[in-house]
Amino acid sequence: MPPAAVLHCRTCGCTLFPSDFLHQPVRLMDASLRFHHSAACAPPRLLAAAAARLARTRPHDAHAALWPHDEPPLLFASRHGLLPLLRLLLSALAGVPHAAACLDALGRSGGTALHLAANRGDVPVAAALLAARASPLVRSVDDVAAGTPGGRLPLHAAAAAGSAGCAAALLGAARQAAAAQLCALDLDEQLAANVAWHAGHAALARALAAAAAAAAAAAAAAAAAAGGGGGGGAAVVGGGDGGGEGVREALAAVPAGGECSGEEARAQRQLCWLGVRERERWRLHVRGEPAMHRVHILRGEWSKAECTRLLRQLLACAAHDGWHTARHRHYATTDLPLWREAEAAAWVRARVGKAILPRMLAAFGLTSHRLALRESFLVRYDAAGQAALPPHRDSTLLSCNFLLNEDTEFDGGGTYFATPVQLEEHRKGAVSPADAEEAVQTAGMGTEGGGGPGYVAQTVRSSQGDCVFHCGQVLHGGALVTRGTRLVLVCFIDALDVE
Ligand SMILES: O=C(O)CCC(=O)C(=O)O
Numbered sequence: 251m252p253p254a255a256v257l258h259c260r261t262c263g264c265t266l267f268p269s270d271f272l273h274q275p276v277r278l279m280d281a282s283l284r285f286h287h288s289a290a291c292a293p294p295r296l297l298a299a300a301a302a303r304l305a306r307t308r309p310h311d312a313h314a315a316l317w318p319h320d321e322p323p324l325l326f327a328s329r330h331g332l333l334p335l336l337r338l339l340l341s342a343l344a345g346v347p348h349a350a351a352c353l354d355a356l357g358r359s360g361g362t363a364l365h366l367a368a369n370r371g372d373v374p375v376a377a378a379l380l381a382a383r384a385s386p387l388v389r390s391v392d393d394v395a396a397g398t399p400g401g402r403l404p405l406h407a408a409a410a411a412g413s414a415g416c417a418a419a420l421l422g423a424a425r426q427a428a429a430a431q432l433c434a435l436d437l438d439e440q441l442a443a444n445v446a447w448h449a450g451h452a453a454l455a456r457a458l459a460a461a462a463a464a465a466a467a468a469a470a471a472a473a474a475a476a477g478g479g480g481g482g483g484a485a486v487v488g489g490g491d492g493g494g495e496g497v498r499e500a501l502a503a504v505p506a507g508g509e510c511s512g513e514e515a516r517a518q519r520q521l522c523w524l525g526v527r528e529r530e531r532w533r534l535h536v537r538g539e540p541a542m543h544r545v546h547i548l549r550g551e552w553s554k555a556e557c558t559r560l561l562r563q564l565l566a567c568a569a570h571d572g573w574h575t576a577r578h579r580h581y582a583t584t585d586l587p588l589w590r591e592a593e594a595a596a597w598v599r600a601r602v603g604k605a606i607l608p609r610m611l612a613a614f615g616l617t618s619h620r621l622a623l624r625e626s627f628l629v630r631y632d633a634a635g636q637a638a639l640p641p642h643r644d645s646t647l648l649s650c651n652f653l654l655n656e657d658t659e660f661d662g663g664g665t666y667f668a669t670p671v672q673l674e675e676h677r678k679g680a681v682s683p684a685d686a687e688e689a690v691q692t693a694g695m696g697t698e699g700g701g702g703p704g705y706v707a708q709t710v711r712s713s714q715g716d717c718v719f720h721c722g723q724v725l726h727g728g729a730l731v732t733r734g735t736r737l738v739l740v741c742f743i744d745a746l747d748v749e
C-alpha cells in the first residue's frame with residue numbers, strides 16, 4: 251500500500267488533503283487549493299506574499315502576479331462574492347504602482363472583476379470595486395465556453411443578470427462614463443438594453459433603452475452645437491459607438507410594451523453562439539499560420555483612368571445620397587456602400603473576382619476554399635473629419651483595399667498594422683502563382699516603428715490604383731491623415747469551404 255499522501259498549504263502550512271485527492275485530476279486539486287486560500291488560509295499572510303511578488307513584477311503581467319493558479323485573487327473573490335477577502339485585496343492594492351492593471355485585469359471567462367460582480371448582481375462587491383476605481387468601461391472578450399459575445403461592458407453583464415442595483419452603481423460611478431456605457435454595442439451589436447430584453451428583464455430593458463436614447467440625443471445635440479456634424483457625437487460616448495445608426499437600430503429592438511417571448515430569447519442566444527463560434531474559428535485559423543500574417547501589395551493593379559472613372563461615379567452618388575457613418579459599429583467611419591452605385595459595384599465585383607481573389611487564394615494557401623466578396627465600400631478619410639480608423643478586426647477573414655485618389659492629395663494615411671507585418675510587393679503582369687512568386691519583392695516601403703531592415707512594415711502606404719490585401723483578423727486600422735483627403739475602396743472577403 252502506498253503511503254497516504256499529505257499535502258501542506260504552501261502559504262499557511264496547514265494540512266490540506268490526506269488521501270482523498272490522490273489520483274484525482276490536478277484541476278480538482280487546484281480548485282480545492284483556491285477554495286482553501288480564499289476561505290481558510292490567513293488572508294494577511296497571503297496578502298503579504300502577494301504584495302512582495304507584485305513589487306517584483308513588470309506592469310504588463312502585474313495582474314497575474316497575485317495568484318499562482320490561473321486567476322488573480324481579485325477575480326476569484328469577485329466571482330465567488332467573497333466581500334471580506336475582496337476588501338483586503340483592494341486595501342493591499344491601494345499603494346501598489348500597478349493597481350489599475352490588477353483592478354481591470356481580464357480573467358479566464360474574458361471579463362474583469364467588475365463584470366463578474368455584475369454577472370451575479372452583487373451590488374456590494376461592484377460598489378467596492380468601483381470605489382477602488384475599477385473601470386466600468388473595460389470591454390470583455392468572447393467567452394467561447396459560455397457562448398457570451400465579447401465587447402461587453404459590466405453594464406451588459408448587469409443587464410443580463412437583471413440587476414437594477416448593479417446597473418445604477420455602474421452608471422453612477424462617473425457622469426461622463428454613463429453615456430458611454432448606455433450606448434456601448436457589444437460584438438453582436440447589442441446594447442445593455444437589448445441584453446436585458448432578451449434575458450427577460452423587460453422593465454430594466456426599457457429603463458436602459460430610455461436612458462440610452464436620451465444619451466444618444468444629448469451626444470448628437472452636443473456634436474451639432476460644436477458644428478461637428480456627420481459623426482453623431484462619437485467623442486462624447488467614449489468607446490466610439492457614437493449615437494449613430496447602430497444605437498438607433500438596437501434601440502428599435504426594445505419595444506415600448508410587453509415581454510420578450512421565450513422563442514425570441516432562444517433565437518437570440520443561438521445567434522450569439524454562432525457569432526462567438528465563428529469568430530473563434532477565424533482566430534484559430536489565423537493563429538499559427540505565418541501566411542496569414544503577411545501583407546501583399548499589388549502595384550498598379552488598376553490604371554489611373556480606371557480609378558478616376560470609379561471615383562467620379564462614386565463621388566456623384568455620395569453627393570446625391572450622402573455618406574454613411576455606420577459600417578464599423580464600434581468606430582464611426584465615413585463611407586459609401588458600393589451597392590448604391592450599381593455600375594461601379596458590378597465593375598469592382600468582376601475585377602476583384604478575376605484578378606484579386608485567385609491571388610489571395612494562392613498567397614494565403616487557401617486552396618481548399620472558395621472566396622466570396624461580401625461587401626465593398628468607399629472610405630473617406632479627411633484631415634478635418636474622420637482622419638483615422640482605430641485598430642480593429644474586420645467582419646471577414648480577408649480584406650483588400652485600393653487607393654483611388656492620388657497620394658499627393660493627402661499626407662499620412664495608409665493601412666496600419668498593430669504589430670509589424672511582413673510585406674510582399676507584387677508587380678503588375680504576374681498572373682499565375684508561379685509568376686507571382688518571381689515578381690515578388692519583399693519590400694520595405696512605409697516602414698515605421700520597428701521591424702527588420704527592408705522586410706517588415708507597420709504602415710503600408712500605397713499609390714493610386716495599388717491593391718493591398720491582408721487577413722482581416724490581424725489587428726489593423728487606417729493611419730491618421732494629417733492633410734487633405736484619402737479615398738480608399740475596401741472589400742471584405744470570406745473564405746468558404748468547398749463542398
Ligand atoms: O484605411 C485603410 O487602409 C484600412 C481600412 C480598413 O481597415 C477598414 O475600412 O476596415
Ligand SMILES: [Fe+2]
Pocket residue numbers: 642643644649726727
Ligand atoms: Fe479593416
